[in-house]
Amino acid sequence: MQPRNMSMSGVVDLAAVKAAGEAKAKAEQARADAARTGGARAVPPAALVIDVDEAGFERDVLQRSAEVPVVIDFWAEWCEPCKQLGPLLERLAVEYNGRFLLAKVDVDANQMLMQQFGIQGIPAVFAVVAGQALPLFQGAAPEAQIRETLDQLIQVGEERFGLTGIAVDPDAGAPDTAQAEVPAGPYDALLEAAASALDANDFPGAIQAYKNVLVDDPGNPEAKLGLAQAELLGRVQSMDPQAVRKEAADNPGDVNAQIAAADLDLVGGHVEDAFGRLVEAVRRTAGDDRNTARLRLLELFEVIGPEDPRVTAARTALARVLF
Numbered sequence: 001m002q003p004r005n006m007s008m009s010g011v012v013d014l015a016a017v018k019a020a021g022e023a024k025a026k027a028e029q030a031r032a033d034a035a036r037t038g039g040a041r042a043v044p045p046a047a048l049v050i051d052v053d054e055a056g057f058e059r060d061v062l063q064r065s066a067e068v069p070v071v072i073d074f075w076a077e078w079c080e081p082c083k084q085l086g087p088l089l090e091r092l093a094v095e096y097n098g099r100f101l102l103a104k105v106d107v108d109a110n111q112m113l114m115q116q117f118g119i120q121g122i123p124a125v126f127a128v129v130a131g132q133a134l135p136l137f138q139g140a141a142p143e144a145q146i147r148e149t150l151d152q153l154i155q156v157g158e159e160r161f162g163l164t165g166i167a168v169d170p171d172a173g174a175p176d177t178a179q180a181e182v183p184a185g186p187y188d189a190l191l192e193a194a195a196s197a198l199d200a201n202d203f204p205g206a207i208q209a210y211k212n213v214l215v216d217d218p219g220n221p222e223a224k225l226g227l228a229q230a231e232l233l234g235r236v237q238s239m240d241p242q243a244v245r246k247e248a249a250d251n252p253g254d255v256n257a258q259i260a261a262a263d264l265d266l267v268g269g270h271v272e273d274a275f276g277r278l279v280e281a282v283r284r285t286a287g288d289d290r291n292t293a294r295l296r297l298l299e300l301f302e303v304i305g306p307e308d309p310r311v312t313a314a315r316t317a318l319a320r321v322l323f
Contacts, residue, residue: 203234
């Protein structure tokens, strides 16, 4: 996809997300509170690039946009141009040293945000300045063009809204060698308890144990994988395989029937069949049914793991039917 320049003066309607004025007011109040307590604390360079989802969009993007322009990179794992653009934007975020914040949004996991921004293809890059959304460009643009766009964005933020960026401390977040090393959280015992529950077919117990780990460590890969497996096994535990497969065969347009059959396919080791069934369900349906099938497919990706070539192939197939 060729990059497409967009007017810096265009404003996307964010009413479906949150009233921009309300978000701006809240952020300005937060900024005033920080000033009264001595100003905002400097952040480490790593904090200039953040992952954002629908639940945290108001806090992490709209409210932050009252202190610094927030550049949003809409991307997906299966998108090859995204793999070129993403690292470039991350490098520039650090190089610009707090003049803008980079928020990365995985469109597979955040379809509502993609729809609200009116995105037709990815990668797509927007900015939010003081609650106002500006379309920047679409596609893997050249670095020189991106730098020019960022410079214009920063200028707009400074001249129109008085945004001066956020302070960056290169030493912030660095380990204190004078202090003893702090051991990692006590997850080993929790993970062992979860695995034991899984082995004993105590799926509710395993699910809860894995969730307990994820409360404190949301990115823990072992807990994420274990939770996906436990939830899958819990769903199929009481199924009648013959009845489920007959229902799916007799009702190809019934999303719930196809989802149940896909769960059985995966548990039975028929990974490509499970993925293909749900991709086809996404292709056939629209609205809530389509989103239900898509979300279950993403859950099954977690069971197999993102590095598996079958997941990569299925993501590509899903992209074709979605876009």
